[in-house]
Amino acid sequence: xxxxxxxxxxxxxxxxxxxxxxxxxxxxxxxxxxxxxxxxxxxxxxxxxxxxxxxxxxxxxxxxxxxxxxxxxxxxxxxxxxxxxxxxxxxxxxxxxxxxxxxxxxxxxxxxxxxxxxxxxxxxxxxxxxxxxxxxxxxxxxxxxxxxxxxxxxxxxxxxxxxxxxxxxxxxxxxxxxxxxxxxxxxxxxxxxxxxxxxxxxxxxxxxxxxxxxxxxxxxxxxxxxxxxxxxxxxxxxxxxxxxxxxxxxxxxxxxxxxxxxxxxxxxxxxxxxxxxxxxxxxxxxxxxxxxxxxxxxxxxxxxxxxxxxxxxxxxxxxxxxxxxxxxxxxxxxxxxxxxxxxxxxxxxxxxxxxxxxxxxxxx
Numbered sequence: 001x002x003x004x005x006x007x008x009x010x011x012x013x014x015x016x017x018x019x020x021x022x023x024x025x026x027x028x029x030x031x032x033x034x035x036x037x038x039x040x041x042x043x044x045x046x047x048x049x050x051x052x053x054x055x056x057x058x059x060x061x062x063x064x065x066x067x068x069x070x071x072x073x074x075x076x077x078x079x080x081x082x083x084x085x086x087x088x089x090x091x092x093x094x095x096x097x098x099x100x101x102x103x104x105x106x107x108x109x110x111x112x113x114x115x116x117x118x119x120x121x122x123x124x125x126x127x128x129x130x131x132x133x134x135x136x137x138x139x140x141x142x143x144x145x146x147x148x149x150x151x152x153x154x155x156x157x158x159x160x161x162x163x164x165x166x167x168x169x170x171x172x173x174x175x176x177x178x179x180x181x182x183x184x185x186x187x188x189x190x191x192x193x194x195x196x197x198x199x200x201x202x203x204x205x206x207x208x209x210x211x212x213x214x215x216x217x218x219x220x221x222x223x224x225x226x227x228x229x230x231x232x233x234x235x236x237x238x239x240x241x242x243x244x245x246x247x248x249x250x251x252x253x254x255x256x257x258x259x260x261x262x263x264x265x266x267x268x269x270x271x272x273x274x275x276x277x278x279x280x281x282x283x284x285x286x287x288x289x290x291x292x293x294x295x296x297x298x299x300x301x302x303x304x305x306x307x308x309x310x311x312x313x314x315x316x317x318x319x320x321x322x323x324x325x326x327x328x329x330x331x332x333x334x335x336x337x338x339x340x341x342x343x344x345x346x347x348x349x350x351x352x353x354x355x356x357x358x359x360x361x362x363x364x
Contacts, residue, residue, distance in 0.1 A: 010040040010111040011103030012047030021103040023167035084110035116141040121361040127271030130296040165347025166275035171256040182261030196262035203230015269301035278346035283338040284310040309342035
């Protein structure tokens, strides 16, 4: 008789797919300390580094997405897909998983297709308000689909959908008691308002340009800036560290303390960021990236802005930023209103809820 439980997890390409996968695995490990875990990712993507750092084994598939224009990579896609399906099948045959979990990204496609074909129960976790092509395809055969937004019945079978929210860092749940600690950690002046700027781990060119062009404007508003410009842009913008009240960071190791110290946040609208910001509950100006599949960041931001929980500013409207920002800065009532409304949309128990659904599949 089989003694231990084998759990297969696949997701990657971006932090937005990797972090939920790790959070789900960590919660399952707490409940099943003797379980065996194996991750499947895409070779050369960031999961091949991040998953081992989190203490899990990972195997890589030769897979990538389809570009919108004709490229060598696109011509290789059929070969990559066949190779990945074959390798995923081999991994499953050797590992013998009791359940397979997909959090999106290229590798989760072949992995869950092969798991379904072998009769292994599968669960997918869709972070966005508009699903990517991989999860849309997998949804037909998946046993359970955990989502973070309403109205996804048009993409998935409604009897499989469970609204759980997106897994977030557990240290965010207590940020309201960390304001002073955050100010001290970042060496901030507690008599001034702090604006936190986030463009994702790699950075966001348009947001960085916006901040750089408005440094004198922020100074006039007596604002101090904590500006996470991202890995790709740090060399270009680090010179601004010499300015009083401006801090430029490649990335922030203590996001909980950065959130805690912030009065207003300017951010991209990736699914993980949106879920975190709902829990953080500070006034937010979302500047979604228009360069993502199906423009899903705009849809994520709209779903919050439509509930009066954030301000949505499109990249095409950035010339209005100084007016939008100054109006928000001077209106305490508006700040409180946005904070209260975005908090209402938070789903802090998401990881627990998703793992409860995984447990149901394991018990079957």
